[in-house]
Amino acid sequence: MDDEPIVRWYWIGDHLGYLGNLLADHAVIALLPVLIGLLLAVPLGLACARFPRLYQPLSAVFNIVYALPSLAVFVVLIPYTGLATQATVMIPLTFYALAVLLPTTVDGLHAVPDSVRQAATAMGYGPWHRLTTVELPAAVPYLIAGLRVAAVSSISLASVGALVGRGGLGYLFVDGFQRTFPTPIVAGIVLIAVLALAVDLLLVGARRLLAPWAVREKGAGS
Amino acid sequence: MNWLNWLSDFFSAPDHRSGPDSIVHRVSEHLLLSGEALLYAALLAVPLGLLIGYTGRGVTAVTALAGAARALPTLGLVTLAVLLAGVGDTAVLIPLVALAAPPLLVAAVEGVRGTDPDVRDAARGIGLTHPQVLWQVCLPSSAPTLLAGFRTATVQVIATATVAAYVGLGGLGRYVIDGLATRQYAVTVGGALLVVLLAVGAQLFFTLLARFALPPGVRAQRRAR
Numbered sequence: 010m011d012d013e014p015i016v017r018w019y020w021i022g023d024h025l026g027y028l029g030n031l032l033a034d035h036a037v038i039a040l041l042p043v044l045i046g047l048l049l050a051v052p053l054g055l056a057c058a059r060f061p062r063l064y065q066p067l068s069a070v071f072n073i074v075y076a077l078p079s080l081a082v083f084v085v086l087i088p089y090t091g092l093a094t095q096a097t098v099m100i101p102l103t104f105y106a107l108a109v110l111l112p113t114t115v116d117g118l119h120a121v122p123d124s125v126r127q128a129a130t131a132m133g134y135g136p137w138h139r140l141t142t143v144e145l146p147a148a149v150p151y152l153i154a155g156l157r158v159a160a161v162s163s164i165s166l167a168s169v170g171a172l173v174g175r176g177g178l179g180y181l182f183v184d185g186f187q188r189t190f191p192t193p194i195v196a197g198i199v200l201i202a203v204l205a206l207a208v209d210l211l212l213v214g215a216r217r218l219l220a221p222w223a224v225r226e227k228g229a230g231s
Numbered sequence: 232m233n234w235l236n237w238l239s240d241f242f243s244a245p246d247h248r249s250g251p252d253s254i255v256h257r258v259s260e261h262l263l264l265s266g267e268a269l270l271y272a273a274l275l276a277v278p279l280g281l282l283i284g285y286t287g288r289g290v291t292a293v294t295a296l297a298g299a300a301r302a303l304p305t306l307g308l309v310t311l312a313v314l315l316a317g318v319g320d321t322a323v324l325i326p327l328v329a330l331a332a333p334p335l336l337v338a339a340v341e342g343v344r345g346t347d348p349d350v351r352d353a354a355r356g357i358g359l360t361h362p363q364v365l366w367q368v369c370l371p372s373s374a375p376t377l378l379a380g381f382r383t384a385t386v387q388v389i390a391t392a393t394v395a396a397y398v399g400l401g402g403l404g405r406y407v408i409d410g411l412a413t414r415q416y417a418v419t420v421g422g423a424l425l426v427v428l429l430a431v432g433a434q435l436f437f438t439l440l441a442r443f444a445l446p447p448g449v450r451a452q453r454r455a456r
Contacts, residue, residue, distance in 0.1 A: 015315070076430045078390030081423030084407055088416060161301045168304040172397060173411070179306055186310035186398065194314065198307040205302030 017192045028181075032200055035177025039167035040208070042099045043160050046106025047152070053107075054114030054148075055140075064115060071108035079105070079166050083173045093174030098167060105166065106159040113155030117148025146220070153216040157209055164205045168197070178204075241406075241421030252405070258425065261402035264320070264395060265388045268327035272384060276332040277377070280339025284373075285365050293340050297333040305330055305391050313398040323395040330391055331384040338380020342373020371446045378445070382437035389430045393422075403429070 021028070057064035082101040090096040121144050129139045168179030176183075181197030184190075246252045283289050308326035316322050346369045354368045396404025406422025409415075 073431055073434065076386045076390070076434045078393050078423070078426045078430055080393045080404070080407060081390070081426045084411065084419050084423045087419075157298075158301070161298065165302050165304045168306050169394065171306065172394075172408070176306075179304065182304070182307045182310045186314065189314055191311060191314045194307055194311045198304060198311065201304050201307065202299070202302050206299075209298070 015191050016195050020192045021196055031178050035167060038095060038098055038177050039164040042102035043106040043163050045103050046110050049107055050110035050114045053111055054118060057115050058118040071111055074104050075108040079169050080172060095175055097173055098170035098175050102163050106163055109159040110155045113151045117151030118144055121147045149220040150216060153212050157212045160208045161205045164201060237417035237420050240417040257403050257405060261392055264402055265392050268324050268388050269331055269385060272328045272331035272335055276335035277339050280336040281343055284340040284343025290340060293336055297337045300333040306394055309394055309398055318399050323400055327388050331388050334380045334383040338376050342376035343369045346372045374445055374449055378441050385433045386430050389433055393426050
């Protein structure tokens with residue numbers, strides 16, 4: 010290890026295509042679950058906002074889900090989904106994303122002032138019209154704050170999937186460790202950070218575009 | 232029903248009852264490693280966070296830093312640290328501290344900044360010095376936020392310490408990794424279940440602590456909100 014530099018640049022140059030493939034694989038494994046989580050969180054959040062009784066038990070369940078160790082969950086799923094399949098990694102990531110997004114969706118829907126709601130009703134908006142043109146847009150800054158947390162954690166968590174055979178860039182960590190060759194590990198860390206940063210910037214841009222009125226971000230729970 | 236068989240296999244195996252691979256020993260290794268990481272993270276992050284929150288300087292930097300830290304893959308940090316520093320507790324402690332420090336830092340900053348400014352002014356008005364205000368007013372009033380930060384950090388560290396086994400260290404990850412390597416799902420699933428139980432237990436512990444151990448004044452305030 011003494012004469013091995015932390016980064017051997019020629020290795021990176023030689024493996025650009027390979028790194029690109031891993032990056033693409035990683036993006037799919039990490040981000041598709043966030044998208045599915047969002048699609049589930051919006052209707053669930055609506056149901057919770059309408060029936061507050063539903064919210065407390067659901068949020069307790071998802072609190073526990075969020076506490077589950079990713080590696081442990083991947084492992085427990087293997088007998089059902091198989092080793093080294095995308096589903097083994099993506100199913101838990103979907104639940105983690107949902108656990109982050111559900112509270113932010115509910116917070117966002119609750120953030121609409123009653124006066125605004127009543128004004129919309131007074132202007133003749135039906136419940137559906139009011140929901141799609143007033144309440145959901147008002148929740149957008151919250152949703153995007155939640156998406157930022159969910160996406161970045163998902164990108165980082167997906168790499169643990171390498172230990173069960175499907176982790177995108179996480180494979181570089183296993184590979185580098187087994188060969189005591191730090192270059193792939195460094196490349197993996199940097200690429201994961203870059204991917205996370207890119208997605209985060211994209212989401213900030215989306216907020217500017219979709220919710221220009223939200224100057225200060227709110228509801229970015231940890 | 233193979234689930235139940237696996238678990239009974241796991242819990243009744245003689246190796247898991249006593250000796251270095253026993254469940255008690257692995258759980259205590261796991262808790263010790265997690266506790267050590269949390270201690271260092273707290274010593275690092277809480278004083279810094281209190282100071283930043285009190286002076287209001289560098290809050291934006293802290294928020295940005297905490298967001299960026301979330302993107303750091305622990306598995307990558309652990310493997311890199313082992314290659315650079317050799318197998319040992321340090322190699323795992325560095326990534327775990329890096330994982331635990333950001334939520335603690337953010338919680339300390341947010342907690343102090345969330346203190347009612349009127350209360351801070353009043354404390355200054357009755358003649359408390361700045362360190363006294365920070366220690367006697369801001370710290371107690373930020374206790375709920377700090378506790379929530381500790382809960383997040385603890386749960387994450389307990390969950391992630393599992394990865395330590397991949398580079399040859401102890402803890403409950405041993406069961407998960409060794410079971411995978413030898414294709415003994417009973418061992419893997421048993422280890423995973425124990426980690427889940429520990430994490431959920433930690434979560435419950437902090438929830439109860441927030442309910443019963445907070446300063447009475449702070450508790451009343453939270454109820455009123």
